Amino acid sequence: MATLSFEYFPPATAEARQNALRTVARLAGHRPDFVSVTYGAGGSDRHRTRQMVFDTVSWHTASRHRCPVMPHLTGIGHTRAEVAALLADYVAVGVSHILVLAGDPRPGEFDVGDGDFRYATDLLSFVREEGDRLGVDFTIAVAAFPEVHPRSSDRATDRRHLAEKLSMSDLGITQFFFDADHHRRMVDELADLGCTTPVFPGVIPVTNPASVARFAAMNGTEVPADLWNRLESVDGAERLRIACDEAASLADELLADGVPGIHLYTLNVPEAAEGVLSRLGPGRFGTTRQST
Numbered sequence: 001m002a003t004l005s006f007e008y009f010p011p012a013t014a015e016a017r018q019n020a021l022r023t024v025a026r027l028a029g030h031r032p033d034f035v036s037v038t039y040g041a042g043g044s045d046r047h048r049t050r051q052m053v054f055d056t057v058s059w060h061t062a063s064r065h066r067c068p069v070m071p072h073l074t075g076i077g078h079t080r081a082e083v084a085a086l087l088a089d090y091v092a093v094g095v096s097h098i099l100v101l102a103g104d105p106r107p108g109e110f111d112v113g114d115g116d117f118r119y120a121t122d123l124l125s126f127v128r129e130e131g132d133r134l135g136v137d138f139t140i141a142v143a144a145f146p147e148v149h150p151r152s153s154d155r156a157t158d159r160r161h162l163a164e165k166l167s168m169s170d171l172g173i174t175q176f177f178f179d180a181d182h183h184r185r186m187v188d189e190l191a192d193l194g195c196t197t198p199v200f201p202g203v204i205p206v207t208n209p210a211s212v213a214r215f216a217a218m219n220g221t222e223v224p225a226d227l228w229n230r231l232e233s234v235d236g237a238e239r240l241r242i243a244c245d246e247a248a249s250l251a252d253e254l255l256a257d258g259v260p261g262i263h264l265y266t267l268n269v270p271e272a273a274e275g276v277l278s279r280l281g282p283g284r285f286g287t288t289r290q291s292t
């Protein structure tokens, strides 16, 4: 049975923090296998992520549904000492899952090659070393790009690096995409390279087409013009309906293909995640979830 996970982003204001925690509490009712918290959304600093991780851990620890909280962690522009301090803070509150990423340059702040980590694999090796030092066997996830990472010179090289990274990890989570064929092709290419690490597709209900299009452009994700026309011609409940219909239809196709799990990008909008789950119907996700 497939797993279910949710992705949250760290809120920027006190009011947004309350909303984010209400989202976490509400979606916990769907008993995710794990939840993740993005790192430095929109170029913000890591302290917001740390706070959101702490809030989410304490909420899940106190709630009837305990599940791992997986902070995202990026390497570019950061030092080993900074990462070590953050990992120690996470371990102190019981975090044992990390999504390890290279990250992106921040114009005016740092470029690829600045800091102690260039590629996700550099950070991954360091996280494993720190795990040994701290006495934690981290579960490590990494990013996968079905439509090929924009910094890759060509498809074959991208897949070689991805397969190598996955072989050092416990699971992969993909960038969002809108055509299941992108995911199928990537899975086949990885299988040809002997890669057996599970890769969970990331599915996004597009409740905010302008901001999702910006991310898509950064990541080389193909945006279906027809879907965007429909989303942009409406708003409110009608836009939410279309976003949920489309995301549920993609998730349904992927589940029918036998993917190991669905990672839902919630954008901290509980109605969207719930809209997708209600369309998928009961009994679609697995047995590994536990409640306390």
Ligand code: FAD
Pocket: 037, 038, 039, 040, 041, 072, 073, 074, 100, 101, 102, 103, 104, 118, 119, 120, 121, 142, 143, 144, 145, 149, 150, 151, 152, 153, 157, 158, 161, 162, 165, 173, 174, 175, 176, 202
């Ligand atoms: P890498 O795996 O290092 O790959 C980057 C590029 O380098 C690729 O082209 C790869 O082929 C190439 N490469 C890898 N290894 C080598 C090597 N040894 N030699 C030469 N080339 C190599 N960003 C954030 O800032 N915060 C987040 O919270 C965040 N969350 C994300 C969650 C998911 C699920 C995904 C898919 C992406 C997320 N990102 C996030 C974006 C991510 O940080 C960027 O896309 C970044 O540019 C790539 O990260 P990576 O870990 O895939 O990099």
